[in-house]
Amino acid sequence: MKIGVLAVQGAVSEHIVILKKCGVEGVPVKRKEDFSALDALIIPGGESTTMGRLVKKFNLDKKIIKMAQEGKPVYGTCAGMVLMAAEIEGEHPHLKLIDICVLRNAFGRQNESFETDLTVSLWGDKPFRGVFIRSPIVVRAGPSVEILSFFEDKIAAVRQGNLLATSFHPELTEDERFHRLLIDAAGKTLKKVKHN
């Protein structure tokens, strides 16, 4: 299995390290030809305006959308979530993969960035350390979107089929559970393809 980490800008190496800990090969992808033979993709944290401009400029947006259409799992953290959102409050959306509307910098500037323990619906009462850095938040989620976690009353993690997005950064922690979720989804998709 090979999982790509979109490497136009942002915290790429952290995702590759955590994938390696899970026993999976993670590769940085920044050119169109890098997308062949990927089983899943991670869109990391970074600056969404920068990443959005660069994926468009170098025609990577079409490649990512195609992957999602083929049913391959895609996981976005923070800016990655912003890129995947169907709508962005007050701005033009980028890839429009998940039926959510996000608000950028929802908590304010860096002084308001924080970390805290979150409850994730999939894992009962075993908390997940949520690291929120100038994070977005989901302000509306469509009917096909499963809400996985809240921070207070705000939606912080969502899933829609094989698409996963968190407004926080699991790659800045030692906790592999979100990455394992992506790897499991990629494994199931692989099996299905082989079966057909």
Next chain:
Amino acid sequence: MVERGTIRVKKGLAEMQKGGVIMDVTTPEQAKIAQEAGAVAVMALERVPADIRAAGGVARMADPEVIKKIMDAVSIPVMAKVRIGHFVEAQIIEALGVDYIDESEVLTPADGLYHIDKKEFTVPFVCGARDLGEALRRIGEGAAMVRTKGEPGTGNVVEAVRHMRLIMGQIRKVCSLREDELMAEAKSLGAPFELLKEVKRMGKVPVVNFAAGGIATPADAALMMQLGSDGVFVGSGIFKSKDPESRAKSIVEATLNYDDPHILAEVSRGLGEAMTGIEISTLKEEERMQARGL
């Protein structure tokens, strides 16, 4: 419980800037041009380093009014500079809500001996360094990000290259040492021992390490990336050039495609004149900003 200003949260913002370009701006209009071009952050200043150099006298933190207007103009992070050791300027900048503070040799140092105790702040700091010992001393004081000093405001990349090569070479040496040789190396570098152990373990500086000081062209940015920088600061290079908009865009694209000469050739075309540079040997010893605050 919600925890703010943790080391992870401070270092984390710098991790999110990797592979990006941070641009010096002096007006809201310039800040918008930088954001539009794909900058990952802007540095809000009253004057770019080349103008600070030309003006002489004492250079201080920017007027909060200037910084506030720039903060209101863009949605990307905004950084601002304070004088080395001037912790009250830092308190003021933090109160403004700036996202990152640069304790910078570009401004006139306020303390000849001590840097700011950066651990005391919620807002993260970036500091300049000329070698690994200096970088680790700043990290020991709480810097969450480092950058080369280079020679600011010259449009001459030679000093940034020298500093980055030196730091990378020193890291390679540390990695090759035996555990029982590390203390002597820490002494010789003037580096905190625990942080030097961290360098050996990680094979890199333990925080994000950008290039700064003299970067003026897309090729300069790509050079610094090929030498191992995590990203680049461009100070005077953009808004002192003939066509800032195109130059800003092409430096962003060159930083992404630093290892692809064909794309570098494409993005370097027709940018107009770069800023006029300064040959380092023509600077007097006291005109070298890099020697401030070691």
